[in-house]
Amino acid sequence: MRAVFYGKDIVALHSGMAGVFRSATGGKPTPVTLRKVIKPLRLDGGRGVVCIPTNARPEWFNGAVGTLQLDGPKRNWAAVPTDALILDGGRWWVLIEDAKGIHRQAVEPGPSVDHITLIGKGLKAGQQVVVTGAYLRFHRDFADHYQPPD
Template sequence: MPAVLKRVVVTVSAPARVQATSNTVLSAPTAGIVSGLRVVPGETVRPGQTIAHLTGPMVLTERARLAADLKSAQIRVSATTQAAAIEQQKFDEQLSTRDAIARAHAELDTARQLLVAAQAAAGSYTSLVEIGTSEPGVVTGVNAADGQYVSTGQALVTVASSRGLHVVTNLYGSDAASVTTGMKGVFLQEGTGAPVDVSVQRTSWSVIAPGQLEVWLDTAPGHSLISGTVGTVSLTASDGKRLAVPSAALILDGGIWWALVRDKGGNHRRRVIPGPSEGGWTSIRQGLAPGERVVTQDAYLLFHQDFATRYQQAD
């Protein structure tokens, strides 16, 4: 049969899951004892929700120190304010100088700056010992327990964001080679009957698992996803007509694909590079020209009919 131009539709199906681009890890900003940690994996959290507090001797000591610094700064502002007022009154009575008034106001400005810094430090530490979420999401991991002592930077809770969700699947072999950015398909969530339209946003080869292609897909406008759900994704591509031959004409020998091309001189071996297949036809990326005739019946037998001439039997 001749090699012909034929539209070959590529369909790739694989298990998929819904996940965010990155998870949020809530860590302990300072050392302390975890208090009020009640969330469990699978629980939904809202923006601004307090997940836990940090308590313990270290936290109490730091709170006391910051409170003392704040009280000292307030007293200093009060004293310098009174001193500046007294100096102004003395100047009005011609008992002081402009330099003295300037020094009094400079000390007042310094005291006010110290007060602002002390207030900021106290407020910042209060926010540090309150562990909260900034985005809505679902708890995927809890790495600490209520009453546990944690060190600075230790992970407490992992939250998968409910924003920026994608459908993610892993592909291998010829399926991975046929996927391109922009390829469209559908995602069918497990337990539902309504497929969601998706398209390939980006792909990346795994460093940990050689040969694994991770595919990230976006949903069409108007569709919503739920983090953590699983299902099946099916991708379909048809980029016009390709040169194709019946799949029975292809022979795999020594890890290389061949075809027997027939002309007036008989059958000749031709190395080819096959592409996607559909319905008994396989596209040919390289090795054949339109109209060239290939053997489709008993191709393997004819390809190996001179086997004995190429190998010598052992003594």
């Protein structure tokens, strides 16, 4: 079976990864093993892979279409409402509220689903994130950095 993966996680693809193929027409999922990562990258930025069925008799037929899910390393992600993210100067930020007040925290966002964004780096579980008015609060002192014209 051949498949294509996209996104920054393609660098983690390697031979021997376990996964499962689910046919778009239904039926029983088929366990697979990633046999080969195809190099170089495709023109569309995708990384091709070749998988083989773990069982001797796969549940798919030639030309079948479906979803291939590979098991990667476990990760702990913090989740925040997407409205809490602020893009400024090419970097992503959130506002953290703690005993010292509200301050900026640089973050590296990951995937988003239904207005929730997973944070890969920069945020710890339990930290309180400002959501309402986050963008305005982040930039509220913006005018202080400029002098009025003469």
